[in-house]
Amino acid sequence: MKKVYLDNAATTPVSESVIKEITDKLSNYYGNASTLYEIGRSSKSILEDVRIKLANSINAKENEIIFTSGGTESDNSAIIKTAETRQNYGKHIITTKIEHEAVLKPMKYLENHGYEVSYLDVDSNGNISIEDLKNNLREDTILVSIMMGNNEVGVQNPIHEIGELLKDHQAYFHTDAVQAYGLKDIDVNRDNIDLLSTSAHKINGPKMTGFLFKRETIKLNSFVLGGDQEQKRRAGTENIPSIAGFGVAVNSLTKDEKEKRITKYNSFREKILTELNNNNIEYEINGPKTEPRLEHILNIWIKGIPTDLLQMNLDLDGVAIAGGSACTAGSLEPSHVLSAMFPTNPNRVNESIRISFGSFTSEDDIDLFIERIVKVYNRLNKNRRD
């Protein structure tokens, strides 16, 4: 049975060129980048080459890029270290109810340590309101953390407007760009972004690799303590092969390539929705129905079919899609994003799935997915009628 992978928002397969790069660097560049001898210097030069590429990808300066272990660490350091460093300016932080756990958990941590956090509501399309943000902004607000695009429903936040609003305010602006990085045109200067998190494995790169953009004028102490790597901003010996792989992954994300992907993902989305209609599957789209949005994410409420049941059945038919996160004992927890969007509709929260496309996704995958979900849906629907 051909496997169909439609969970690219969770992670993506590593591309051939990245594998080649990692394998090469793993074999030939074992030197510690912090040493003065040639073997170390050659590692260091790879590090710095990649840093320039990454900086260019968001219109930043190279000394504004800090390599980290990925999105989670970048979010954690940006939030916790900002709070710590700026507590003399205030202890109030603003974020949204639909952030990733890598943002929400640090917020909870800070709340337990004397900080006050305001969580912006979203409407049923997943949108925050700028007005609401304005109203929550206070003199003692030190940080606003709002994701660029949401990983569950693909809603895209008005980053430019938020940046404008915060331009003359003391609060730092952090955005989790983990999902948006592979598709969107990002410019930290145009949008007045102070801190930005990314991850390599969402763009066909390796796991446990990413960067934190930190505006040059901002001083934050290192979250991970130890050696003086990354100009004392992140301790730990750099993972040269992974970072080099990250560089190759970013290299392939040209403007043309991004546009090509967006066109492809939009056509996949249209095809799926059309076929769901043709097969009389009752559904609603969760999240934005029009641009702007993260084109690779399609979240739908399949009415009457519990998420876990649909997910398991599709897995048994070789299809990987997402449906929320599992608790430590494996069963699904209701999504906090859908709960924020549909607080009075638990059925919708518990009967929704996320399909996410990637550069490897083919037309064939979409056809197989449709064929298999229709089959499963009809069987489950029949069981319900019997």
Next chain:
Amino acid sequence: MKDNSKTRVVVGMSGGVDSSVSAYLLKQQGYDVVGVFMKNWDDTDENGVCTATEDFKDVAHVANEIGIPYYSVNFEKEYWDRVFTYFLDEYKRGRTPNPDVICNTEIKYKAFLEYALDLGADYIAMGHYAKLERDEYGHNHLLRAVDDNKDQTYFLSQLSAKQLDKVIFPIGGMTKPEVRQIAKEAGLYTADKKDSMGICFIGENNFKEFLSNYLPAKPGKMMTFDGEIKGDHTGLMYYTIGQRKGLGIGGDGNDNLPWFVVGKDLSKNILYVGKGYHNEHLYADYLDATGASWINNINRGEEFHCTAKFRYRQKDSGVTVKLNDDNKVTVTFDDPVRSITPGQAVVFYDGDECLGTATIDAAYKNNKQLQYV
């Protein structure tokens, strides 16, 4: 070998050795096996960790060893509504319920069965020790397991033939040591895992403490039927008929016979105690039971003789069953039976076949109801 590859069996895997071996054997027989862990109880602690986590990890280990997909399904709501609520209600009535019987009827062989069918199952299986025989008339006969000591037909007695239609018992023909041996030979991760004890949601925790979280304990007097006060009890729900431990009554210097719970009076909140294992108040001639449920609706007449168990792991006693209206039965014993306990299941057998069950309401001696609730 028969081609079973098109037959899907969804196995309820608890993370124990019995269900591990069940899944393993079915896979060996070529079935399309899917493992499902049932999460029936939420005991998540302040760190967000629950005991189910470890068990689910064991399921994952074994499923990977066998080479089958595995999932976790949450039945907490169903368990709470259909099993736990009943469990508490019975305690409130001063009875000693048997949640494992109802867990099988309502959760494992109902909610789980329905879920499995939705996963495309042709059959379900678990780690239960019991056997099944399908006769030429299409009746499903539930038979005792080969291992007398592990036979679980007592807990499965409330199932209907219809529920059994979709069931396979892979290990009913084996003894526990044989099951362990298979697990060892196959190198299963759970081969040496300790058997779980007690009721699933309480686990090995302190039962008294657990119950006190849900029901207020009402301490009262402990006395003999002659009115002699022997001390205080901590709440009637903590005691069961025939219990010896935990009374805290010393020998009386006469015969030094141990003391037992021989009765309860819920309305007066009195716990009756009596001396000696063979205390006369502990013996009954017959009982009344409700909610009689038969695996097969076979006409055995208004009154018939068979054997019965009144609690798990008890030897069978000869009984005469009389069917009354409203699924009530009167069960008369060939010989007096000790510590018949309201709330427990009386389970009927014909030789090796389990016929069905009913819930004990009252026990009688010389046509007089024993003061048990």
